[in-house]
Amino acid sequence: MTNASSKKRTDSSSRVITASPRTIYQxxxxxEALVSWLPPEGMKGRIDVFEPREGGAYQMSLIYVNPDRSMQGKTTEDTDVxxxxxxxxxxxxQIVQQIKFESEDPSFAGTMTMTWTLDAIPEGTKVSIVCENVPEGITKEDHDRGLRSTLENLATFTE
Incomplete structure (x- = not known):
């Protein structure tokens, strides 16, 4: 793990989805759609606040379906807010978001910027996610697995 003064990590993932950029953007x-596909495998979601406009806020609670010691919530034992x-x-x-995890653990502090880019290609859409300033409490392996799972869910939802 890096310490707080170290350079912040950037993680990314992409996938081709056989749906139009418009369908994916919607x-x-x-x-209701977002909460059905965004939570990675092993989690379910609940939207608490949602204002889809530039400068608009949102809050989502991600709940671990079957929490165990290897999957502890950042906010409570079984939830990430x-x-x-x-x-x-x-x-x-494109969708660019600033994200903060509600946690008392300093390893999840800071603001992560998540950029979703939707590029039209003959097969559909190449969806790319770039996460900058990833909190050090999120391991690269867990984050990579979560991003891939979310993209898989999005493909299943839109294709």
């Missing part, structure tokens, strides 16, 4: 803008702000929304192209 899956982000509908809170995520507070975010939509920094940039470009219809059918």
């Amino acid at each position: 899956a982000f803008m509908d809170p 995520v507070r975010g702000t939509f920094l940039k929304l470009v219809a059918n192209k």
Whole structure:
């Protein structure tokens, strides 16, 4: 693990989804849709606040379905509460969010920037996620697995 003065980590993932950028973008803008595909495997979600506009806030609670010692919540024993702000929304192209985890653990402190890019390609859409300033409490392996799982869920939801 790195210490607080170290350079912050950037994680990324991408996947080709056989759906249009418009279909994928709409899956982000509908809170019921978002909560059905965004939580990675092993979690379910609940939207507490959702204002899909630049500068708008959102809050999502991610609940571990079957928590064990290897999967501890950041906010409570079985829950991660995520507070975010939509920094940039470009219809059918890009979503940029600032995300903070609600946690007393300093290893989850700070603000992560998550950029989703939707590139139209002949097969559908290449969806790319770049997460900057990833809190050190989130291991790279867990984050990579979670990003892949979320992209798989998005593909299943939109294809």
